[in-house]
Amino acid sequence: MTVDALLQTIPPIAVYLVVGVVIGLESLGIPLPGEIALVSAALLASRHTLDISPVGVATAATIGAIVGDTIGYSIGHRYGMGLFERLGRRFPKHFGPGHVALAKQLFTRWGVWAVFFGRFIALLRIFAGPLAGALKMPYRQFLAANATGAIFWAGGTTAVVYYLGLAAEKWLSRFSWVALVLAVVVGVVFTLVMKERTAKAIAALEDEHDWDTLRRI
Template identity: 60%
Template sequence: MHIQEWLETVPAISVYILVGAVIGLESLGIPLPGEIVLVSAALLAASHDGINPWILGACATAGAVIGDSIGYAIGRKGGRPLLAWLGGKFPKHFGESQIGLAERSFQKWGMWAVFFGRFVALLRIFAGPLAGVLHMPYWKFLIANVLGGIAWAGGTTAVIYSVGVVAEAWLKRFSYLGLAIAVLIGLASMLILKNRAKKAAAAHSAAEAAEPEPDTVPVAD
């Protein structure tokens, strides 16, 4: 079952909790599809009156900020042995090449790596724990974490929700227009076929009328 189809079966409060929890766990360092869940929930809110996009965006932002902060604390306490352990558990996400790329990004960009890392799937998982491992000052991390969380979670919710509302209205108009066009095409096809059938019948009748009758041969007595 598609994520959005499944979300339609649960109450609004459960959607808020689910989105916040998944994004929080992803930000903490667990590779989960936080962005997919957020986009699906925002699209669902666009077509579901029971889900408030403001509350959804707030829950997503809270999950992002809290999850990153917990990840920072874990990374600061666990250090590089934590990254090595994660590499053994999740080699596709915490392998040497992925960790090396994230470290170079942090060394080059600092706070901006935390901020913009929110918009990149790989850095979104690494941002909190790696900032803690590299001992980034917490006040710098907190500023970048909060601003990045608001920009990513709140911005994604607002954009996807707005697109969903416009798309839904357009699709409704298109469905009515498509239905009208289909009816017109059906009527036109029926009239054309009926007219062709009449012409074919008339031509067949004319051909039969024009065909000479066979000569009668007199029978000898």
């Protein structure tokens, strides 16, 4: 079976569900590749041989983001900052003190805008909902920023990737599936770069904290 034939066996509803669930769980606070799922689905939608709607992909991503963030907000609001301490002990690579401190610093500096722009940043995409709840951000402000950020992120990403996919299909003809592989690779590379930048920011924040501690001694 060829790649094209295999892709044609995927029901559109399955693509929408995967996108919505993966992004929803990521927004809830579970570190999953939501951006890669969205980019891959948007590129599949650009294939004229597949019955996958870019509007459906963007809608599923938006709903998943809003619902996931809202559940995360509710959990954070109920359990407070103690939730991150418990998560940090169990999952130090994702919820360590440095990650929480950096996310909290961004929230303190940018307020509700951290929720909006957090949709475009891997670290804040995971922390935005639970942290906003733990910091007792008013829900109306949170919901407005969360929904607006989700619409811009999901709709914008889908549109850009969709039209790039159309261009790729025009140039690559039957081998346009190569663009899917390239998109996934680019998504993985981008994720790794953002992880490295986040790690450097956390290290800088920890060094600053250590220096402040020494100055107080």
